[in-house]
Ligand SMILES: CC(C)=CCC/C(C)=C/CC/C(C)=C/COP(=O)(O)OP(=O)(O)O
């Protein structure tokens with residue numbers, strides 16, 4: 001009897017190609033595949049630009065429609081992010097804010113009320129209504145409310161309870177766990193410091209030992225890892241550096257090593273960034289890695305160090321984003337061949353903003369209409385929204401509950 005044969009798996013094919021090309025790892029095969037795909041996009045652009053000199057174009061109108069649609073209705077593909085609903089709000093609102101899109105007051109109020117439902121009676125926000133409070137969801141909710149920028153949105157945040165929640169996740173060594181009995185990593189520190197500084201509830205006692213813990217996460221490569229002894233990654237490097245800056249201690253890490261590590265994460269052919277050594281380019285790292293440059297630039301300049309005006313190749317980054325990360329019907333993505341999603345739309349546009357507005361200079365690739373609004377490299381919220389919120393919360397004064405007797 002005849003037997004039906006299954007197709008070879010992609011892994012088997014890659015292994016074969018790996019043997020044929022005499023390259024060292026499967027990762028190298030994947031790297032050359034991405035380079036091929038990016039080269040093709042860049043080559044196509046070089047032909048199309050002869051007909052339309054305004055290319056590459058940021059598809060602002062398509063991105064706006066995609067984001068506004070997502071704010072009202074998300075496809076079933078987002079089911080796995082059901083416990084990250086404040087993130088969905090933040091990513092969409094921030095991306096719209098970068099595109100300069102104003103949202104109707106009614107819609108702003110509806111989003112603020114929804115985020116209010118995600119707030120826990122114990123303080124902090126959970127991933128959805130009724131969920132336990134979590135630092136990442138809290139950060140996303142506060143960033144979303146600050147981006148909304150209305151008094152209704154600000155007043156959703158129960159600052160006394162938020163401070164209680166921060167104390168409940170603080171560890172004796174100054175680190176923070178993501179939720180009660182949850183994992184401890186550098187995201188926790190960053191999320192706690194970001195929300196505490198934005199809402200004016202940061203105190204010396206809350207962050208005792210914190211900067212030493214962050215510094216202990218800087219690795220031999222120069223980047224930061226999630227916790228001491230692990231691998232450096234752009235997401236964690238962003239958290240570490242931004243958290244140190246919130247504490248006014250940015251100069252206490254090895255900035256030259258961090259700069260060297262970050263610069264080397266920009267891919268030579270692709271122009272975008274990888275998250276860690278020997279991994280693939282991804283549009284979202286345009287922000288996670290890119291935000292380090294304005295931050296390091298400011299810290300080095302404050303120390304009187306001579307700094308080059310161009311710490312990274314802003315043009316190549318914009319080229320990667322505009323040529324390889326845009327979905328023709330709106331939304332942005334990781335790399336050619338991937339699906340669009342709102343996480344990548346938000347962080348890739350944030351990276352585009354960093355590349356365009358480096359140190360008060362504006363460098364726009366393509367037509368000037370490609371310009372997006374500035375983002376604050378510490379909070380990843382528009383700087384005008386950060387200032388307005390900080391002023392509002394500083395006028396409210398210090399919260400009632402300064403410390404937690406259960407915590408050391
Ligand atoms: C504020 C906050 C919550 C920040 C989060 C920062 C962030 C993006 C962390 C990423 C952590 C990580 C190890 C990803 C690796 O994913 P992977 O192996 O799929 O990707 P890679 O191959 O690109 O490293």
Ligand SMILES: [Zn+2]
Nearest residue numbers: 282283284334
């Ligand atoms: Zn990504």
